[in-house]
Amino acid sequence: MAKQNCRSKISSVFSDGFLFVGGSIVALIVVWALWSFMSASPTADPSFLPTSATQKSALETPRDPVDTGFNLRFDPPDPTYYDDPDMSYTMEKPMKNWDEKRKQWLKLHPSFIPGIENRVLMISGSQSTPCKNPIGDHLLLRFFKNKVDYCRIHGYDIFYNNVLLQPKMWSFWAKMPAVKAAMLAHPETEWIWWVDSDAAFTDMDFKLPLDRYKNHNFVLHGWEKLIYEEQSWTSINAGVFLIRNCQWSMDLMETWSKMGPQSPEYDKWGEILHKTFKDKIFKESDDQSGLAYLLLKEKDKWGDKMYVEGEYYFEGYWVEIVGTLDNITDKYLGVEKGEERLRRRHAERVSESYAKVWDEHLKDAGYGRYSWRRPFITHFTGCQPCSGDHNQMYSGETCFDAMQKALNFADNQVLRKYGYMHKDLLDSSDVFPVPFNFPA
Numbered sequence: 001m002a003k004q005n006c007r008s009k010i011s012s013v014f015s016d017g018f019l020f021v022g023g024s025i026v027a028l029i030v031v032w033a034l035w036s037f038m039s040a041s042p043t044a045d046p047s048f049l050p051t052s053a054t055q056k057s058a059l060e061t062p063r064d065p066v067d068t069g070f071n072l073r074f075d076p077p078d079p080t081y082y083d084d085p086d087m088s089y090t091m092e093k094p095m096k097n098w099d100e101k102r103k104q105w106l107k108l109h110p111s112f113i114p115g116i117e118n119r120v121l122m123i124s125g126s127q128s129t130p131c132k133n134p135i136g137d138h139l140l141l142r143f144f145k146n147k148v149d150y151c152r153i154h155g156y157d158i159f160y161n162n163v164l165l166q167p168k169m170w171s172f173w174a175k176m177p178a179v180k181a182a183m184l185a186h187p188e189t190e191w192i193w194w195v196d197s198d199a200a201f202t203d204m205d206f207k208l209p210l211d212r213y214k215n216h217n218f219v220l221h222g223w224e225k226l227i228y229e230e231q232s233w234t235s236i237n238a239g240v241f242l243i244r245n246c247q248w249s250m251d252l253m254e255t256w257s258k259m260g261p262q263s264p265e266y267d268k269w270g271e272i273l274h275k276t277f278k279d280k281i282f283k284e285s286d287d288q289s290g291l292a293y294l295l296l297k298e299k300d301k302w303g304d305k306m307y308v309e310g311e312y313y314f315e316g317y318w319v320e321i322v323g324t325l326d327n328i329t330d331k332y333l334g335v336e337k338g339e340e341r342l343r344r345r346h347a348e349r350v351s352e353s354y355a356k357v358w359d360e361h362l363k364d365a366g367y368g369r370y371s372w373r374r375p376f377i378t379h380f381t382g383c384q385p386c387s388g389d390h391n392q393m394y395s396g397e398t399c400f401d402a403m404q405k406a407l408n409f410a411d412n413q414v415l416r417k418y419g420y421m422h423k424d425l426l427d428s429s430d431v432f433p434v435p436f437n438f439p440a
């Protein structure tokens, strides 16, 4: 079960979809391509019926998926996993045969099949009570705004969770029940993208290279060499990950969550993980060591389907990033001075086509550390914006300034499409109207 390649399953859903929609598929694909280009959110439009003929049949025979036309709101009465009283969203009750159940749902909702392999739902979350840090909620709002901006620009859905779905799975364990629930709530999405609340998108143009992950079910940032050679629990980061919506992932979360505080095996795992990773000084089991353990010790079962992304900042440590933002700003302004196409004002919705022009100029920029490309995701590990209990390695002010700087650096890429920019990355309130042909 664990070794199956979920992707081939979904590909077969895709080809079934072709049979279902039959002769109108070409028209639908064209309409879909146009429509998905125009609309950032695949679920925002109540229905998009390409011709009056399909509109008529959709209204007359709503039970028959062949004739429903292109409709993203239609839910036929045919039973699906949602109608099974034994189906549970909770972690206690594992999901079985998810690939078949999801496939069955998709057959009944063929409008969601085109483009499914690139559909992403971002999830993030924070606690259900006010932050202890007096400005914590303000910071979380800014981090959330940053994610909403990124999702709007790229047409991704976003779900923010602020309750402990399993009360004993607190802190970093809370994401597991949220990810499971999101998979069940979004059978139409192929990838669930967990992004910690204290991580910010600092390159609004960069898109996940999903093609690279087509044979994998889980993507996380790290250094493969360090896992296998140094056995370090910090060789990876569990704060940002991409997980495919499939049975393998359900099984992974079942295995992974057995290491958590709600599990009778919690103490046992604390000991195992402490023994396995020499650099892990605390004795409690934690999600990141757990994941590192599965990569290291259960490579055949789990590791081989996990992609450890080290080429670009799938997430990056803020301490190594924030100091480079001023130079990166200068570099990008330099490129814009020399490239008229990048100075052209344009609608936010067509931003992705300007990202392609940027790519021509960023060929030599490199990726990740020592590169002058904008870092994709800057993660404020250790800053604890909500509680304020930051790691004693840095002062609260250092963390605060760094967060302001990264968030304003990102905001400048967004606000610019609205005609304004921050003058100073450390001043969040002051903006100026961007002059025509800026920065020539």
Ligand SMILES: *[C@@H]1O[C@H](CO)[C@@H](O)[C@H](O)[C@H]1NC(C)=O
Pocket (backbone or CB within 6 Å): 323, 324, 327
């Ligand atoms: C920024 O650029 C200046 C001038 O090229 C250089 O001296 C400095 O080391 C750079 N700073 C960083 C953090 O890369």
